[in-house]
Amino acid sequence: MSLHSSSRPSSPERSAPPPLPASFEREDLHEQGGPPARVVLLTGPSGSGKSSLAACSGLPVLTLDDFYKEGTDPTLPQLPDGGGADWDSPLSWDAEAAVAAIEALCRTGRADVPVYDIATSARVGAAGLDLGGAPLFLAEGVFAADVLARCRAAGLLADALCLRGRPSTTFRRRLARDLREGRKAAPYLVRRGLRLMRAERSIVARLTALGAHPCAKPEALARISAARATHADAVGAAARS
Numbered sequence: 001m002s003l004h005s006s007s008r009p010s011s012p013e014r015s016a017p018p019p020l021p022a023s024f025e026r027e028d029l030h031e032q033g034g035p036p037a038r039v040v041l042l043t044g045p046s047g048s049g050k051s052s053l054a055a056c057s058g059l060p061v062l063t064l065d066d067f068y069k070e071g072t073d074p075t076l077p078q079l080p081d082g083g084g085a086d087w088d089s090p091l092s093w094d095a096e097a098a099v100a101a102i103e104a105l106c107r108t109g110r111a112d113v114p115v116y117d118i119a120t121s122a123r124v125g126a127a128g129l130d131l132g133g134a135p136l137f138l139a140e141g142v143f144a145a146d147v148l149a150r151c152r153a154a155g156l157l158a159d160a161l162c163l164r165g166r167p168s169t170t171f172r173r174r175l176a177r178d179l180r181e182g183r184k185a186a187p188y189l190v191r192r193g194l195r196l197m198r199a200e201r202s203i204v205a206r207l208t209a210l211g212a213h214p215c216a217k218p219e220a221l222a223r224i225s226a227a228r229a230t231h232a233d234a235v236g237a238a239a240r241s
Contacts, residue, residue: 037106037135039156040227042220043144043212044163045203046088046196047174050140053163053217057138057224060131062105064141066114067098071121083188085121088196093143099150102139105131106156118183136231138224145210152211158227161220162212167200 040059042050054061069076069092077089086092097114104111109132115125131137136158144160151157171193178189196203208214213223 036156037109037131037137038158038227038231039102039106039151040136040138040158040224041144041148041151041160041212042138042140042163043142043161043207045167045170045200046142047170047177048163048165049173049217050142050163053220054138054140057221059224059228060129060134060137062101062111062113062129062137062139064093064098064139064144065118066116066123067094067101067141068092068116068118068121069094070123083191088142088192090143090146093141093146095143095147098139098141098143099147101129102147102151102156103154105129105137106154109133118181136228145207145212148211158231159223160212161223162204162207162214163217163220164204164214165216167197170200171197 039062042054044050051063068087071085075091077086077091078084079086101111101113110128110130112126113129114123115127116122117124145162148157148160151160174196175189175193178184178193179186183189184192204214215223
């Protein structure tokens with residue numbers, strides 16, 4: 001599992017923010033009298049710093065790890081060595097429900113989302129997420145890039161980012177977090193961490209092949225700031241037209 005952390009989203013001073021991707025368009029920014037929101041998808045290997053970046057972005061955050069399937073779901077993929085469910089496979093995650101929540105937030109500004117407990121591999125409740133009128137929000141999780149094409153096709157995408165760094169740093173950060181939060185038994189976390197460290201470059205390659213822009217935290221924050229500014233300008237222009 002992204003065996004996930006939840007933090008909640010100001011950005012450092014920076015100059016000349018990078019240009020936004022072609023997927024960000026200024027048309028269709030108002031729907032039935034009000035501008036819809038757009039989503040910035042934030043992905044990267046487990047432990048790459050997605051939640052901490054989201055917390056300092058200043059944007060509302062949809063935690064995509066809450067859309068994992070439950071441990072009793074018969075469709076869960078299994079590890080080839082018989083070590084249990086493969087929580088690092090996109091098939092362990094409910095992409096349909098995640099896309100539905102993203103679309104609801106973009107179209108209406110609100111969505112009901114599950115609350116997932118990683119330690120028990122179960123959904124333990126539900127919560128309402130309200131954007132409070134914000135025209136941009138983050139959706140962060142290890143499988144965010146797996147819904148990138150659908151968000152782009154639906155006209156919901158502002159940007160898509162993939163955090164990357166040194167695999168050894170990611171390993172230490174992930175293991176410390178997972179042990180601190182008691183996500184799984186320590187031997188499992190160590191085995192999984194070593195496996196993910198060895199696979200990290202291929203994980204990043206897969207996510208970038210799906211369309212996410214690979215970058216470190218400073219560039220990610222700069223692109224998020226650029227998306228906010230561009231979207232605010234576009235919403236203002238739509239309101240005046």
